[in-house]
Amino acid sequence: MTKAATISGILFDKDGTLLDYAKSWVPVNYELARIAAAGDEALARKLLVAGGMDPDTGYVTPDSLLAAGNTVEIAEGLVAAGAPFTVEALAERFDGLFANSAQLAVAVTDLAHFFATMHERGYWLGVASSDNEASIRATAKRFGFDGYLHYVAGYDSGFGTKPEPGMVLGFCAATGLEPHQVAVVGDNNHDLHMGRNAGAGLTVAVLTGTGSRASLSDASDHCLNDITELLPLLPAAAVARPAA
Template sequence: MPATKPIAGILFDKDGTLLDYVKSWVPVNYELARIAAKGNESLARVLLQAGGMDPDSGHVVPDSLLAAGNTVEIATGMVGAGAPFTVEELTAVFDGLFAQSAHYAVPVTDLASFFAGLHAKGYRLGVASSDNERSIRETAKRFGFEDYLHYVAGYDSGFGTKPEPGMVLGFCAATGLAPDQVAVVGDNNHDMHMGRSAGVGMTVAVLTGTGSRQSLAAACDHCLADITELEAVLTN
């Protein structure tokens, strides 16, 4: 159900929410599969398919490993599908690749202005991603919204992983807000389920990632084209 108390804090996912997933991450997915396959093109195709991505079209299945998994989960899945690495080795490689990918990411909108506007209205703001914390901070720095964040959590920040509630509860502890004063905004069901399990006031899905209205309908209170439509539902 939509929030009955005013929303005072907003916790955003990163990839597919603040960043356009197709433009930002499909090229990275091809590269990570190539690296994980050590250049073996046929194995790279197998690894992409295991991650939930069509190697020809680039389409990523909603809630698949590449859509919603954290680095360890993606590495585990690819090692299981034949990547000639240990999970620990591949996790380290992927973490480095993902942190560098911030330099090539494509934002959904002018993120500095977007966050500045929300900050000026008094919202507490955070980012919770299945990516590593370094990558989130690199992204925030590159796009000029780091000074507006009250909280950052990656899979490796100690708050647990999605869809568990820990990242939301960490945001609440950092900001002094109750869960029902928080909106979680994301592009897949891991985000929505994280919010629901924490008891947030509102779950908001966006369509700039891998999810669809159909795949997200059951777990979100609102489904928006992108984050630029967010303020309209926050103030309803």
């Protein structure tokens, strides 16, 4: 039996996995830097570089602060790089920016149809993101897949942060699954290492975020162009799932 044949639940990252990272988050990163620099354009450029983004091209380095960090980690990094705020004040501003940014996000596919299909196949479905929980729920509602989610976890949901295993273990607790029955899908190594640390049955990388095949190969069982390639990878009917 292959690893894929044992999977009953799928836990997705959000940014770079369900959402096209470059189209959704590069514009937000520019605004984030302007906020953190209090309008100082030269400082804003410096902060983007500190976060791992080229201010001229918009390229974000795989597994950098802006690629993989949660709100508090990004705030800490930018304050350390010269942002004239406390970490707490900057994190609060970022949380507000990220929640509002859900309305500007670009999905990698028709997420309502995709999640409906996976639900019909019998899979438990969840989202675990380094963004805040409110932003995840706003995104799910906007793209019409909120009704198919059995679990949502952000950095502020009480399950710990990536790459710790807590978000995966929380998904298991919510669904009755064991870690070996769960596939973790993400675009950077924080996602994949979270899955490995939790003992997930499958770690799947996608190339719609900041990672590359080279940067993601060691920690992933499969590296896909995007989440739609899960459809042929996983069984058409999930292993019988327990009652939640």
